[in-house]
Amino acid sequence: MAIESYRLNVAEVIEETADAKSIVFDVPADLQAIFAYTPGQFLTVAVPSDQTGLAARCYSLSSSPHSGRHQITVKRTVDGYASNWICDNLKPGDRLRVLPPGGIFTPKDLNVDLLLFGGGSGITPVISIARTALEKGSGKVVLFYANRDETSVIFARELTELAGEHPSRFTVVHWLESVQGLPSLEGLSLFASYFGGYTSFVCGPAPFMKAVTTALKELGVPRELRHQEKFVSLGGNPFGDVEEVLAAQATLAEADDADEPDETEQPAAPAFAGPVAIEVELDGSHYSFDDWTGDKVLLEFLESKGVDAPFSCREGNCSSCACIVLEGEVSMKHNDVLDAEDLADGIRLTCQALPLSDKIRISYNG
Template sequence: MDTDSFELKILDVVEETADAHSITFEVPEGAEEQFAYKPGQFLTVAVPSDQTGVAARCYSLCSSPVGGGALTITVKRTAGGYASNWICDHLRPGDSLRVLPPSGIFTPASLSADLLLFAGGSGITPVMSITRTALTQGTGRVVLFYANRDERSVIFAGELARLAAEHPDRLSVVHWLESVQGLPSQAQLRAFAADHASYDAFVCGPGPFMKMAVAALKELGFPRERRHQEKFVSLGGNPFGDLHDVRVAEEEIDAAEHEEPGAADAGPAEGPASPVRLEVELDGETHAFDDWAPGTKMLDHLEAKGVKAPYSCREGECSACAVRLLEGDVRMLHNDVLDEEDLADGIRLACQSVPVTDTVRATYS
């Protein structure tokens, strides 16, 4: 097993609805620091597979990092989804799964900010973590629009009702049921958000729902820094393999690709010809290095220097390693998660970024 993942024992499995199960893990002694997390983050789990050995999937934490609650994810079955169905059908208390530490940037900058939350279906999972934590540690108002197919598919219905009753002056929950009201329209989402135009907005759910909600927020003039969208794709790579061997192979390939041209058909190397200066802000600390080798990915370089930079899939298929450029530029070798607006805002994936300028400054905040 690689040194970056942990074998976590399952303490409890709760059937939230007929299609959704919450899985509670026991954090091993000595790994408490690695599994400290922010509300809205996710875990990457390794689901056994006869065909591929491991199916790596990202599932959001529904639990809160405050109040002593246990580490819990919620998994909803998807049609034809091997991993989600395997988890819901097979996992029992006492079993174990290999898990990577928490990752993700779908988390409030301030728990005391007023929050406007849009959730569709299982998109409630990270939103639930944010709601629980904001009500416990923050002081702002929380307004939740929660869309589902019908009443039976509402995950955390009882918990949301309890929280709303306990915090009537701070939490407002609006349930939208397709079986009663039909699918919500962009105009209806815009009308709902209009009364909360100064709030920080978070959107998670099926693709069409998120697209409409974000479009509604844009129409209302929500600035980029107050619009947050959670994006997941099925991971094609295996972050649970022997990462050392993977890194060695990638570095050898990168080195070969950036050697001085020798063969007749070799083209010019991209990026700077000499080591690059890299400055990265992480958790309030600035790390600066003058020897970032061209062709080496930012995440690999930071790890080689002992910096505990966040990541999950290492394949450019999630947003766990995202940074925002402050100076200079990088080239991403692969990107399945950032859209044009993200890129225009300077957001890049550290696990796929190689330098193209002599100096690069970036921040994880």
């Protein structure tokens, strides 16, 4: 099943650095409610492709909700397809298919003290959180921002301005690989040790995220104060319709690949056939059903019952659909985004979840 997509006009293209551009979308008044977002959320865009019809890619909103803007910032990936297509081709007046905002990398409370870590393009959700917290919240905001060199720093001017506007609440520490080398675990640990009790948000290249997360864990920062966003490319197509056009092509490709195992696919534990009694807490509403069966993933079952459950990629890639399992257990067909700690905390992806017990209780409210 595809999510409803919308064609948005590109209002502006801003060159941020030699290899990063911001794209501002024009969201008409009748779509404002659908495209309302919280800081740290992302849009999914359909990048046209001669080969596959489209390539679906997620891009965090670098603007803040109170600005009224919908701006994403795309950094070229070496040998990447979509990021280079966007940076090479998009211009004001173009139209792009876009899915509404999604994602759970967003502060629940803007009044707490925030410790933000951004590496390279990982600054995009982080600056949205910083801008929003400084404008709408009351806590302190500390940003550790790592880049290759001075010319690759996205939003350098905006960050200086923000620091000037909020001198007693915001500080940004720039770390340049060209000057200081890669940020070390010890250095990150020392830095973070000054900010006990702050809620952290981490986004950047995998080794950077791993070092920051390890440092925070070693400092004993509790799980509920640690959030991270992984930048990965979607493998499939949540826009749906192109799949049909390309079905014949895919069948041929499958026949060619029939002997090749798919290493990313993990076999799910056999589902409990059901019927399963399930209770769901979502945005202050409670639902209970007693007829979930193992032939439908939880997201699809909830949709069939008219529940407006969150989702984006439907592939286990983005975490928009994540819930916490409070009672019972589910298996997941595929998971590219939750780590061992998330799983130990009971977090599961509803777009991939099949029942393993006859009574299950979940909450979307984290």
